Amino acid sequence: MPGGPPWWQRRFKGYGYRLTLPRQIILDVLSRTSRHLSAEEVYMAVRRIYPAIGLTTVYRTLDLLAQMGLISKFDFGDGRNRYELTAGPGSEHHHHLICISCGRIIDYTDFIDDEVEFLSMIGKTLSKKYNFKINTHQLQFYGLCDKCR
Amino acid sequence: MPGGPPWWQRRFKGYGYRLTLPRQIILDVLSRTSRHLSAEEVYMAVRRIYPAIGLTTVYRTLDLLAQMGLISKFDFGDGRNRYELTAGPGSEHHHHLICISCGRIIDYTDFIDDEVEFLSMIGKTLSKKYNFKINTHQLQFYGLCDKCR
DNA sequence: TAGTTATTGAAAATGGTTTCCATTATCATT
DNA sequence: AATGATAATGGAAACCATTTTCAATAACTA
Ligand SMILES: [Mn+2]
Ligand SMILES: [Mn+2]
Ligand SMILES: [Zn+2]
Ligand SMILES: [Zn+2]
Numbered sequence: 193m194p195g196g197p198p199w200w201q202r203r204f205k206g207y208g209y210r211l212t213l214p215r216q217i218i219l220d221v222l223s224r225t226s227r228h229l230s231a232e233e234v235y236m237a238v239r240r241i242y243p244a245i246g247l248t249t250v251y252r253t254l255d256l257l258a259q260m261g262l263i264s265k266f267d268f269g270d271g272r273n274r275y276e277l278t279a280g281p282g283s284e285h286h287h288h289l290i291c292i293s294c295g296r297i298i299d300y301t302d303f304i305d306d307e308v309e310f311l312s313m314i315g316k317t318l319s320k321k322y323n324f325k326i327n328t329h330q331l332q333f334y335g336l337c338d339k340c341r
Numbered sequence: 342m343p344g345g346p347p348w349w350q351r352r353f354k355g356y357g358y359r360l361t362l363p364r365q366i367i368l369d370v371l372s373r374t375s376r377h378l379s380a381e382e383v384y385m386a387v388r389r390i391y392p393a394i395g396l397t398t399v400y401r402t403l404d405l406l407a408q409m410g411l412i413s414k415f416d417f418g419d420g421r422n423r424y425e426l427t428a429g430p431g432s433e434h435h436h437h438l439i440c441i442s443c444g445r446i447i448d449y450t451d452f453i454d455d456e457v458e459f460l461s462m463i464g465k466t467l468s469k470k471y472n473f474k475i476n477t478h479q480l481q482f483y484g485l486c487d488k489c490r
Numbered sequence: 491t492a493g494t495t496a497t498t499g500a501a502a503a504t505g506g507t508t509t510c511c512a513t514t515a516t517c518a519t520t
Numbered sequence: 521a522a523t524g525a526t527a528a529t530g531g532a533a534a535c536c537a538t539t540t541t542c543a544a545t546a547a548c549t550a
Contacts, residue, residue: 210516210527231506246530251507267416271538272506289473298471303463310459314452315482322447323487324438331480333464338472359496359547380537395499400538420507421537 199280200262207260217242218253222263223282228274228297266330270295287331293340307331348429349411356409366391367402371412372431377423377446415479419444436480442489456480 200219204211221237222229229237235250254275257263264278268290277283285308289298315326335341349368353360370386371378378386384399403424406412413427417439423446426432434457438447464475484490 208527212516212528214529244530248508248531249529252528265418267418269414269416289467289471289475291473292476298473300467300471302466302470307459307463311480314456317451318438318449318482321451322438322449323490324440324447324482324484325490326438326482326484327441328483329481330483331460332478333467333473333475334477334479335473335475341472341474357496361497361547363498393499397500397539398498401497 203260203262209256209260213242214238214245214249215253215256217245218250219257219262222257222275222277223280226299228266228268228276230272230274232272234275264328268295268297287333289333289335289337291337291340292334293336296337296339298337346429352409352411358405358409362391363387363394363398364402364405366394367399368406368411371406371424371426372429375448377415377417377425379421379423381421383424413477417444417446417481436482438482438484438486440486440489441483442485445486445488447486 201211204215209215217238218234221234221241225237227233231247231250231254234254235245235247238245238250254263254265254273258265258275262277262279263275266274266276266288268274268288269292284301285304286299286301287304287307289300290296291298311329311331315329318324319326350360353364358364366387367383370383370390374386376382380396380399380403383403384394384396387394387399403412403414403422407414407424411426411428412424415423415425415437417423417437418441433450434453435448435450436453436456438449439445440447460478460480464478467473468475
């Protein structure tokens with residue numbers, strides 16, 4: 193894993209950030225799961241590979257990666273933030289169904305092309321009207337999953 | 342203000358909840374602002390009218406009102422939840438532009454009809470596919486406001 | 491009006507996240 | 521490959537929004 197996929201190595205250099213082991217391992221952990229991990233969960237997963245990791249570093253790195261756009265930060269309402277790889281192979285743009293009873297998160301990509309087209313159309317008008325530079329968007333549906341309804 | 346608009350009086354009875362002064366005043370505060378208040382902000386506003394109010398009661402009541410669907414709960418990323426009247430006169434369905442630099446929140450209603458139609462179309466398909474009962478949705482655009490770009 | 495019980499408020503506890511700061515590791519330069 | 525400047529790290533403590541606990545109070549019902 194050290195060295196890691198070159199596509200994010202360059203990204204780090206570009207920002208003037210150092211490519212450290214903790215950062216690579218955290219990114220590695222996130223790229224190997226399809227779940228939405230909390231900082232604590234990332235911490236525990238990284239610890240198995242790199243026991244010296246500190247929770248503080250996990251928080252800092254998650255912030256950094258989110259700010260670089262490599263990962264996305266979500267609040268699904270369970271009192272902690274959750275993170276997910278945004279860019280790179282194996283991660284496609286999607287939105288979420290959130291069960292308000294058991295907390296289950298369902299990724300969906302249905303209609304995603306229509307959605308992105310529709311949202312970028314809206315976004316364009318909003319940008320103009322409010323003179324607002326749009327970077328990202330989030331769309332989520334809240335309700336009850338099959339087990340909870 | 343005691344007694345309050347009858348349309349939420351009935352709502353309370355219907356749920357079997359008591360119509361208390363703190364609850365009415367909190368609802369009253371939220372109905373008189375277009376801002377997105379945090380629990381602390383609600384607490385301070387209510388205190389001016391009803392100094393005996395406790396912060397705990399504010400939290401409890403906000404949960405209750407959200408669960409009743411009278412208000413909506415948001416996390417705009419500033420480390421605290423924010424609340425806004427959902428139902429009733431003067432509050433129309435809308436979505437948000439969120440400035441990631443200064444935290445400013447812009448309500449917009451442009452295209453809201455098209456948007457709602459589009460989203461309910463998507464929602465219908467998702468409901469069927471995932472056997473998921475959708476209650477609400479949120480759509481937000483993140484970026485930089487005119488002052489911050 | 492009285493009784494039942496949901497609701498309230500203060501204080502303490504909780505728990506996710508941030509801050510502090512001395513130590514360590516990365517990377518450009520010799 | 522060794523050096524130096526400094527970005528990055530990790531542990532402990534602080535922070536702070538939210539929740540829990542429990543005795544007192546207020547809302548509704550009969
Ligand atoms: Mn996802
Ligand atoms: Mn709003
Ligand atoms: Zn569920
Ligand atoms: Zn701004």
